[in-house]
Amino acid sequence: MEKTVLEIRNLTKRFDGAGVLNDISFSVREGEVIVIVGASGCGKSTLLRCINRLEQPDGGEILLDGKPVGGGDMVAVRRQIGMVFQSYDLFPHMDVLGNLSLGPVQALKRPKAEVEAEAKAALARVGLADKLHALPRQLSGGQKQRVALVRALLMHPRMLLLDEITAALDPEMVREVLNVVLDLARDGMTMLIVTHEMRFAEAVADRVIFLDGGHIAEEGAPDQFFHHPQTERARQFLNTFEFDSIKKS
């Protein structure tokens, strides 16, 4: 039985009095990939953002490697949890190498030469060896997201939070980004992934969590969730991705 990396207990979050997350509890084991799905506005991003305290939860507990997150040193916790967002969030005034080395050199105080060598190798692994000195605006969306993934990885995080990292991409670029994520999953990276790419979710997930109305409405193996959903809400949700039964006229 693997170690538990992240444990979430009775997490609640309200915006202006409205409950967005209600009593969410689950845990993530080492090397596990959990995909979170649910309708737009159901609180998926909020959940990820509460984990590294970009949002302040209103109740409950979050434990990283058994230690409570929050209260004290959030910066230290964020260094252990990598996050990639939907919007391209590279720093536009730095080249790719600058983006990649900023965190390890400044936050972790690692030697620059060592970090840069590692950055080069990591970049080559995602097929961007020639983009070391490119500026973010010279990259395609898919290339930017691969760089953003590498940037998070170079912090050697305990786990990654990925929030719809392909949602803003043209279809032909989705694949190149998701391949990187699949490789990470094979290498045993612990990940919490929010995505609308259902085929990808099925391929990469060890477990699927379906959020609805701020609750975990259903949770299970991808096989079961995608082919034999237990709840009516999950069936409705999965149906929104089907066009087979719809005809133009």
Next chain:
Amino acid sequence: MQDLAVLFKGNNFQRLMGGLGVTLELSLISVALSVVLGLAVGVLMTLKNPVIHALMRLWLETVRIVPQLVLLFLVYFGLAKTFNLQLSGEAAAVIVFTFWGAGEMGDLVRGAITSIPAHQRESAAALGLTKAQSWRYVLLPQAARRLIPQAINLATRMIKTTSLVMLIGVVEVLKVGSQIIDAARYDAPQAAVWIYAVVFFLYFFACWPISLAAGWLEKKWS
């Protein structure tokens, strides 16, 4: 054409350069003070304190709506009449131009800071940078890239506008020019065209390199 010779009669040329010196000195002091104060004002403006916000708005609207000349008269003549406080023309000029420049600069700083998308701040935080590191490496460099070209444009506007101070008795380049023209009214009636042309070029060569720099930086950082 021989009227151009007026320019080199006696010490006319030195006087003109001296006038340019006054123009540049007033501009430089005012711009420097405006930058320092403007940075502080701009940061204050980004705080969401309603009282500070209202005061800053009022200030900014004042310097934008009221002509600089009115402010100059107000400070130079108004203070003397009302409080019996007679400032030198130079001091009044620096006060007015700094009051104007710091307000405008503050607004540029505020704009530069608030124009940085929220997700830049969040990405920096998510990467594990401290607040200070986020400002130093991520937020301020982006704000500066936006700010510097605009600040340079403001500086050239301030240099040009210092010509108004001749109306409160400060002898700067334009005033020297008109003194020379007046003195030569009978010997060289056409001197005005030449002298003003020279003044034109003096302003042009004072501001042009600055404008070029602004354009170059804007392009480099766009």
